[in-house]
Amino acid sequence: MSIQSVYIHIPFCQQICHYCDFTKFFYDEQSATKYIEALSNEINVQVSGEKNYVNTIYIGGGTPTALNHNQLEALLKLVNQKFDVANCKEFTIEANPGDFDEAKAKLLKDYGVNRVSLGVQVFDDVMLQELGRVHRVADVYKTVDLLNQQHLANISIDLIYSLPNQTAAQFERTVTEALSFQLPHYSSYSLQIEPKTMFYNRYKKGQLHRPAQEEEVQMYEILKSKMNENGLVQYEISNFAKPGFESNHNLTYWNNDYYYGFGAGASGYLPGKRTQNIRPLxxxxxxxxxxxxxxxxxxxIGLKERIEEELFLGLRKLSGVSKKQFKAKFGFSHEKLYEQKIKALVQKGWLVDGEETIYLTDQGVLFGNEVFENFLLDEQDLKQVN
Known part of the structure; x- marks a missing residue:
């Protein structure tokens, strides 16, 4: 199978959010210029030739739009030189509200970006400040307007729920305001307290109040209900889209397909191996x-890891894991390894064993990690298929 997608990491931010554990550094012009040069060298060494076809390109961060105009243009020129942007199905860039002016928005359009993922997180200025975000709610409106002026209408908004001191009613107001934009795609994730973050330090000291688990579940149910009411289909545990606007790049991950990973801390998945780049700038x-x-x-990544990841990642999709595709990839039926475990999960009410796919029930989504543990293998298991 060919390499489907490209991920490029831009680790710079104007401010470090209190919850973020991605590879990130405070933006300064000189470091960013050197970084773009280094990134260019990495991509030129790793990918031969020019105008290589890939299905999707995704520039993430950090905050890619923290780059100044010249740096952003240099990055976009590099991407257009190495990859066939004109025939690429989806070219996404992550952005923070308020990072744009008209010139930057036009730059994205001119160089073939056709999807923008906005890190909004919450429609509440007080909570945005507590999260360490630079933008405010008004910036979301200005940014969406700027993008629409450039006919960049394929916009996704990211939200976070179960924030410190957040109530279900507050989250419902955020979802309602987000949906008022009538965008084609929304993502929403529960806040995770990650090591080496400001929130983690506060949590360890007992200074961070998290909503109770019951309230977190209530927020997730509100999210699903509101999205459904507005014609957005849940196609993955945390993602909702109008039909035809699902994230093709993220589907590369969930379908366990191959992708390049470029930049500091970036991960790649190539035939037989996963790679992790150096993180320190x-x-x-x-x-x-x-x-x-x-x-x-x-x-x-051997057969054992490939099979496990096929199930872990595929079950994140609400459509589940295709039995036919599993057999085409591995040359045998999933039942050879998992028949009894699937029956047990069906009896628990966590899994549906359909005619063409296996997929999580609503309850199974809530207990996802416990479900996934059932698909771990040991070497003895593989002897059944050799």
Whole structure:
């Protein structure tokens, strides 16, 4: 199978959010210019030729739009040189509300970006400040208007729920305001307290009040109900779209297909291996400039790992795992490994064993991690299919 997608990581932010554990650094012009040069060298070394066809391109962060106009243009020129943007199904860039002016929005349009993912998080100025966000609610309106002026209407909004001191009623107001934009795609994730973040330090000191689990479940039910009322179909645990506007790039991950990962801390999935790039900025820049191969570690992906990931990732989709596609990929039926485990999960009410797919029930979605544990294999299991 060919490599389907490209992920490019831009690690710069104007401000570090209190919950974020992605590879990120405060933006400064000189470091960002050096980074773009290093990134260019990595991509040129790893991908031969020009105008290579891929299905999707995704520039994430950090905050890619924290780059100044010249740096952003250099990045977009590089992407257009190496990849066939004109025939790429989906070219997404992440952005923060308020990062745009008219010139930057036009730049995206001119270089073939056709989808923008906005990190809104919550429609509440007080909560935005408590999260360490730079933007305010008014900036969302201005940014969506700027993008629409450039006919960049394929916009997704990201929301976070179960925020400190957030109530279900407050989250419902956020969802309602987000839906008032009538956008084609929305993502919403429960807040995770990750190590090495400001929120984690507060949590360890008992200074961070999280909503109770029952209230978090209530927020998720509100999310699903509101999206459904507005004609947005839940196609993955945390993602909702108008038909035809599902994120093709994220489907690359959930379908367990191959993708390049470029930039500091970026992960890639290539035939037989997963790669993880160096995270620290100076170390990444130095190695990428030396040999274009700033890889920190390589993990071999054998048959066992491929099968496990096919189930873990595929079951995140509400359509589930295709039995036919599983057999086409691996040459045998999933039942050889999982028949009894699937029956047990069906009896629990967590899984549906359909004619063409296996997929999570509503209750199964809430207990996703416990469901996924059932699909771990040991080497003895694989002897059944050899």
């Amino acid at each position: 100076p170390a990444y820049i130095k190695q990428a400039m030396v040999d274009g191969n700033p890889v920190l570690k390589v993990e071999s």
